[in-house]
Amino acid sequence: MLKEIDLKHKISKQDYDTAFDAMSVKLGALERKIRDAGIPVLIVVEGWRGSMRGQIINKVLQSMDPRGFSVFSASKVTEAQKKLPFFMFYWRHLPPKGHINIHHRGWYFLKNEHEVGDPHESDQWYNVSYDSINTFEKELTDDGYLVIKIFTHLSKKQQKIHMDKINKIYDSSWEDMTPGGIEGADYKAYGKVYEEMFVKTDTLCAPWHIVPVEDTKTGIIATFEVLIDALEKALERKPKKKVSVPMPKADNKVPHILDKYDLNKSVESTEVYKTTLKEYHKKLQALQLELYKVGVSTIMGFEGWDAGGKGGAIKRFTAPLDPLGYSVNPVSAPNDWEKQFNYLWRFWQHIPMPGEIAIFDRTWYGRVLVERVEGFASPQEWKRAYQEINDMEEQWANQNIVVNKFWLQIDKDEQYRRFQAREEDKAKQWKITDEDWRNKEKRQ
Secondary structure, three states: OHHHOOOOOOOOHHHHHHHHHHHHHHHHHHHHHHHHHOOOEEEEEEEOOOOOHHHHHHHHHOOOOHHHEEEEOHHHOOOOHHHOOOOHHHHHOOOOOOOEEEEEOOHHHHHHHHHHHOOOOOOHHHOOOHHHHHHHHHHHHHOOOEEEEEEEEOOHHHHHHHHHHHHHHHOOOHHHHOOOOOHHHHHHHHHHHHHHHHHHHOOOOOOEEEEEOOOHHHHHHHHHHHHHHHHHHHHHOOOOOOOOOOOOOOOOOOOOHHHHOOOOOOOOOHHHHHHHHHHHHHHHHHHHHHHHHHOOOEEEEEEEOOOOOHHHHHHHHHOOOOHHHEEEEEOOOOOOOHHHOOOOHHHHOOOOOOOOEEEEEOOHHHHHOHHHHOOOOOHHHHHHHHHHHHHHHHHHHHOOOEEEEEEEOOOHHHHHHHHHHHHHOOOOHHHOOHHHHHHHHOOO
8 A cells, every 4th residue: 555655746835834724724623513513533643653743743733622632652551551451541541522532653553563573572462463453443433433544654765864853853862752663674574564554454434544744744734634534524424313212022932041040049058158158258368369469350240130139249259358459340320421432431441450350330231231221222232232342351351351240140029029128128228219110120
């Protein structure tokens, strides 16, 4: 793809000034329309080192309201970040609705540096697959995000000219501010990696836009043209307001997996229960310490029927643990701020550090449970959520995070008995609400 780009085109200063002034006003107006339309935008700017990405991004930013954008850089990866799932940083820094996030180098930079450096080195954190990148981008665009990918291209000769200028201004200290190797040292090797990147990640939902920057003024104008065109098209295809559609009643002929479980099992006696629980508590204490020593994180998700005992199970599980090593994250309906992001965003905020435990009282499965039943998620949304959830959990597992999921099962009669018991016990009345009774009627 790079060979097809015309690097000889130049624009006069007069034509540049005229075009820039008009495009700057237009881009600013589009930013405001994007905000009003509630469209979240991700702009990823990749390219050769020395291709004036910073200067181009700065020109873009000066045309917009500073309250409507944020800028990030993948070149500032920390050692702590490398101990967590690769995409966690990007999930945590998704733009809310109507906001624009610009990545001055992003997930591609980390992947490409690894490919050119030593793809067989021990630090496999960088070795994310292009398939994983495509999955990440598609999950966002499926959910209404606009992903704009720009690559700044120039010749090896012009790159050297730019880098010589940078070295003259900053000496060699600029290399410390932009870690990751010197691309100019092997232009051919990086070119090969970039071509593979284009072939494998130039998708319909997030295509690449190659901007020629042999002439910087031409590159700036070309970048503005890409952004203006992408934002205009996003505004044209803005989906209509989602209408809540209740889920149809279940077909009773479909076999239910939960019906296969024996719910009549019981512990031999209260004394046996207490003795066994005490033994398990000792084991849990030892295991928590061991997990901390080896740096293995754990995610535990609890789901189940209302009154199924999720809270009680979590309380008994955490009783012997060091409170500094775990967190309990209760999950309810998303608040107004959480609704500004992809539904998985709020769960990425609570990924445990190495050696720690994150416990979720209700989970990301709400997308295919309550949101599906209540019609908060459209059929298209909850159907694709199964794969999105699998992809997320796979990323966690690939980072050596132990993922445990528990479903607490009770039948209708037991649920009704527990509801009544809660209503009769003043100490537990806070646990039962009108909504619980309403939800019980929806149980199929």
